[in-house]
Amino acid sequence: MAALAERLAALTAAIAEACARAGREPAEVQLIAVSKLQPAAAVAEALAAGQRDFGENYAQELRDKRRELAPDPLAAAARWHFIGPLQRNKAHLVVGQTCLIHSVDSLALVQALAARAQRLRETSPGFVQDCLIQVSVAGEAQKAGCDPAELPQLLDDFAAQAAAADGALRCRGLMCIPPAEGGAEAARPHFQRLRALRDAARVTQRPHVDLLHLSMGMSQDYAVAIAEGATLVRVGTAIFGARPAHA
Ligand SMILES: *Cc1c(COP(=O)(O)O)cnc(C)c1O
Secondary structure, three states: OOHHHHHHHHHHHHHHHHHHHOOOOHHHOEEEEEOOOOOHHHHHHHHHOOOOEEEEOOHHHHHHHHHHHOOOOOHHHOEEEEOOOOOHHHHHHHOOOOOEEEEEOOHHHHHHHHHHHHHHHHHOOOOOEEEEEEEOOOOOOOOOOEOHHHHHHHHHHHHHHHHHOOOOEEEEEEEOOOOOOOHHHHHHHHHHHHHHHHHHHHOOOEOOEEEEEEEOOOOOOHHHHHHOOOOEEEEOHHHHOOOOOOO
16 A cells, blocks of 8 residues: 555544544534645546545635546545635635635625626536634634634625625535644644534524534644544645744
8 A cells, every 4th residue: 555545544443443433424524624735646646546536725726726637537526625725806716616614704705705706607507615713712812713703704704795695605514624743732722712613603593604614633633633523624644744944
């Protein structure tokens, strides 16, 4: 087995173990292989090993990588997740190109995504772009993510924008990136907070908002995230090895 396939298999087993410890079914947790800054060949290798969900952080890189992979017979089976900060003027590169946008954190971005999604719906009836709201759980103002105190308002705004876009946008849950310092245990209270925010927000029914998912946990702390209720874990380094630096 190639090294990457071995790492994927070990990770899948470790995720199943973390689920068992938490009394959860492995099917409740989906592994997203974070391929940002990794070459298309590495994605092709992961596809060949059976991985289907991939996470990318940069809109142009996503577009270019998909073009490069297109001749691969397995490329059509890949599901792409957008997990990085997204500029409004890049909405067209991501809406309709990804199964889930994890990093929605402002009304302005919701508006840009809704406008693009509504346009796609005109030519593809029934088109819906799924999104998550990214929350700045540690309250770090300079970081991406909406302030936890502003989450209910942003969800209200999301519902209104989605309705105005004929339902072309849908919110499926929340995402967070805890501070990197301190290791896995330091992340636990942040994961707990995201789950509590989700549970509290769920009490209010909003059209086009259905808070099913918690996208949390990366290479160093996915097991803790699973214990705290993650449904989507985003793992890069533990699958692909170290990343080249971003240019
Ligand atoms: C890079 C990245 C990851 C993966 O991080 P690893 O530590 O390599 O597992 C997960 N989520 C987001 C948002 C990222 O930017």
